[in-house]
Amino acid sequence: MDDVESFLKVDWDVPYKEYTPKAITLPSGEKLVIREAKREEVPLLLKAIMPYITVEKDYYDIVAARQYAELLGWYRYRVRNEFALIGVVNGELAGIVNNRAYDQKLHISLHTMALKRGARVGAHLFAAKQENSIENLGAEEILVTAESPIGFRRWMLEWELEPRPNLQHELGGVTPYAITRDNYFKVKPTKVFGERPVSEELMKQAANPKIIKFEV
């Protein structure tokens, strides 16, 4: 069994570099700290996502159920090359995003879950994970799909993505679109923000985030 387990376990098999945290100003003036989630934090993230799995409103159920599975797969070493970023505001978990490196050049955008709504947390986190894939991990292209009209408007239209009708996204949805390096740097001035380094005080707040009160 141990031999089989060691065979089944996967991790990063492309060059990996940790994401440098940044702080973003939200509409309220509060700071959103975006940092990479540690694998051992996944149980907390799963606990935060779980209540949304049965909420049909705004496609929460689909996004929550799938992201839950993706993070669990990563935690249990069954999904290779996955990373998750979290956003924390005033010590509370505000959002979770995740991507996966298919190989060194092609990344797959997985999900964006905003737990704190109405503050553009999702938009900033989505931008951060693409920043991580392109600028930090060196991807040439990221495939993106959308499961909801909200997602389609926010990502495909607002980021001016290119359709890839000859490809299938691993989530199995509609025609995927691509963020290319060129396109990323073209939209970066209006989409990707944040200040680095993050102050010690803010990092301390972001170190052990609490789960936000479940409200939809």
Next chain:
Amino acid sequence: MREVAIIGCGMTKFGRHDNETLMDLLVESSLKAIDDCGSFDGDIESVYVSSMLAGELNRQTAIATALTDQLGLIPAAADRIENGPASGGSAIKTGFMAVASGMYDVVLVTGGEKMRHVTGDRITDLVATMTHPSGEYIHGVTLPSLAAMFARLYMSTYGVTSEDMARVAVKNHSNALMNPYAHIHSKIALEGILLSREAEINNPVIADPLRLYDLCPISDGAASIVMCNYETAKKLSKPIVKIAGCGQATDTLAVHEREDPTMLKAVKGASKKAFQMAGLTPGDIDVAELHDAFTILEIAESEDAGFFEKGKGHIALRNGETSLGGKLPINTSGGLKARGHPVGATGVSQVVELTWQLRGEARDRQVKNAKKAFCCNFGGFGNNVTALVLSGE
């Protein structure tokens, strides 16, 4: 003319009501207002329902008749009043006239709208049908685009800045945090919506120079008041709030036909009539609710209603005069910007808020010693405006 008092008021929370129909909302607020009256002599003799889009969005025409039946108020008279976003103000004016003339002793005015179940594009288009059909609408004009052009002209004529408009939003969001009925309960700051680089995402341009936080949300909700003659009101135990003055005025349908498009003549005219009837001046007012569907409108209306010199409303705002605790708090409810704007309900909800203020029931957002209040309900793009002056005893 007889004196007219408000003896009951109530409203639903404004926001998104997926599980309720428009009728549910109208009934809820009506019953709250009726309950608020306590017991009084007489029956409700007439029902006025203000709703701009009940037929188009909710497939319910003759909605006043339907509400009267639902509330068990048959055989009361019933009318639906439609004056675009000023439907509420017009309905209150109509109810006021009915009581003041002696035709009825007790009337119910309820305004409501359910709009969140359709796309923003469809709402924007339907609301745009208020504009001039051949001079504006067919050229793609929408209310946000009219407001944007108005804002740009105001900025170049009077020196109003984007920061001034953002200040209106910050102030009204802050007030709404203290209003349990408000649609939006989120704090915003100038840093987050304008001064930081992140404002590009946090507060994107919608119709330059107007950004997301310069526009009110689309809301579901309803608000109601019960009015009666003053003699009946005197017998009740609640503090009396009178409608001391009422005015209405129109202006050209097409904004570009106005001699000076920055001058809201209908606001001026309606306000003047309301103050004249009340025997008061703008200087007598302790608290006001203005129609800030777009933040620039709060600034402009505060001038044309007579509270500040033309072109100086933004200076008063910068100096904190219109904040809670300032010389003339404006939009203590959160305004359309944050309390929300279910179109037909708005004018009535302004009066609900002011009634609470004048009774001393506005809790954390109470203006100290508020005795005189003013509200302005802005129809079309300022082409049909109602104004009311309220007086507390």
